[in-house]
Amino acid sequence: MSAGEIESEFELNELRAAVRGYLDRHVAPLVEPHEATHTFPWEILPALREFGYVGGLVDPADGGDGISFTALAVLMEEAGRCWGSLRTTVNVMTIVPYVLAQTCNEDQKERFLRRLLDVSSRAWIAITESEAGSDAGAMRTRAVREGDSYRINGRKLYITNGASNDIGVVLASTDPARGSKGISAFLVDAAESPYEAIEMRHMSVRATNNCELIFDDVEVPAANLIGAEGEGLRVAMRAINVGRMNMAMGAVGIAEAALAIATDHVKERRQFGRPLAGFQLVQRLIVEAATQIEAARRLGLHAAATLDAGGQGRVECSMAKLFCAEACNSAVTNALQACGGAGLMEEMQIERMYRDVREASIPEGTSELQILNIGKELLGVSALR
Template sequence: MFELSEEQRAIKKAVREFGEKELKPVGREYDQSNEFPHEIYKKACDLGYIGVAIPQEYGGAGAGQVVNAIVGEELCRADSTVGYSIQLGDLAVHMVLMYGTEDQKKKYVSMIPKGGISALGITEPDAGSDVAGIKTKAVKDGDEWVINGQKMFCSNASIADWIQVIAVTDPNAGHRGLSAFIVETDRDGVESFPIEKMGRHAQPTCDVVLDEVRVPEENLIGKVGRGFYQVLDQLAASRLNTAGIHVGIAQGALDRALEYAKEREAFGRKISEFQYIQHKLTDMKISVETARFFTYRAAWKFDQGYLPTEGAAMAKLVAGEVARSVTTDAIDVLGGHGYAMEMDVERYHRDAMAGPLVEGTSAILKNTIANVILGKLPAEKKVGK
């Protein structure tokens, strides 16, 4: 796959126009207000830009992961802060789509393209990269599960309709003792507290307290004891979206640096005439293209019916690191102006800094890729198998 189809190019253009009109002018405002852009999210939902990869029978566009990555890219290219926040409403749908019941898909997945929001509760104070270290417990009581624990860095939690919570159901089974649950945020005992953070200000990232939260048996996703493996499969899908987002952040920073370099003068010349600036812009472009290639290729693999464990890890690793480095370079191209809040690039940089941390740090992704190289993990498998 080396070229987008005519239809994919048309979608890319339409989302770019939407982003330029609706996101770009207000990004800084949302960065400073720390508010989620509900109205823009609703408009994006109405246009079918949210949950693009969700199958049509569950209200999505059914357009696949390549188109989803393109949409995330264009939204975040237009504005990293607002783009990031609205592109993650479907954060927790993948596991439900892969392992959930038909009722769960109809109830919890189909609400997302209509404006619903999901959240992912894996990380805890003492368990980040080491998912098997989760301490939140779910204990069976009749036909209900009672959940107690604390989640951390839970994106969207305070604005979400439901959180996918990973909890220990068998304390003696290690990573084989984890299970996944849908926890509606309006249930008794669920409380979310947004934390202050460096970037991504338009999306709440929360501590979540789960205190004697009761959910019915039908809120279990997949099988008891399979939560760890279901998380791994889910990450291989959600990393494609995250990669697309970071391609867009990097491209948006490059666009701004290029525009500035063509206007700014020093020593009687446009700074774009200095070889140093030309090489910097060239390196940035090569990095963005590399990240885009890895992302589209892995997303394309998914659309062929495969879960690209290695490809998605590579795409997220490359795109996350590229977003960090390209946004740093953009600040350099703008000189002192790049450091000023009135220019977008410092904000793009703050938003990009989370890229190599979320959904597996770059170190953890390297571990995954190494496991594939060493034959301990398959590079890909059929979706849902």
């Protein structure tokens, strides 16, 4: 699982300062207009690539940066601090190259990975279906081999970046009789295998596009099968723990931003003749939020350190995802409450953070599924099957 060498504390601080400075200057001003139009400013991606987003986890031999998981954790925290939609978008754009670098053959890397690393393409990964959410193994999308290609039929739901109409990885069953062991992963290029994407409006991370993808007899070259038939879930699971760590650290970043706004507000606003900050119950809102964020941040960084040490991080990343999602939701709720009515107004931005942090407990495995993952590891008994 190990990515690159672990940077020194000094280097990580420099990375944080550099990326924060860039995001504050160049991306923060884009948030409001893009939230209003539900669009993402894709033109920022080449500059973000320079910090380690997109190619960070890919080995330099494959054209990536080979940064550590801890550095990626810092990047995700800073992305969340700037904008929830940014965190979600760069997560997918970083995870897909990481998966492809580990699982694709040289021809596939040349045709797909290279386009992601030079930031000329956008990617999605499609697993979820209407009848297969937490239970991904129950998917019904079918891929049937016909000569030199596969025909794919089925519908995928809630696919981030799906509207990009570019490239992605779709999971489909090549052998339904084998259940989850009959699921395979395919590279899809919209230019050669057109599919339909229907955008779905959503509550959180509104500047990301989230789609239903419809595969109606879509022909995909057999050369686009990743690995062997039946290895689809293994391909997707390559990045599951990193994805959970990313989601955890993104939630921490969102909560930090909300707390900073609330802290300024309660120091400035006066009621009953004194600043709100002087009231014990307001202090409690702020202190509880700060404590939750600090604990969440440390658990997220611990998960990253576990991955850096070569561990799979199954328990650590699930714990981080579970705790960070729940604690940061609570922290942002406190921050909003401390701002009163102003907290509900768009101008203050906490209402957006409140919506965005809500995402953290659902994709990449819901909080309930994280509990069951951890329970299985700790107790040796699966509550699922």
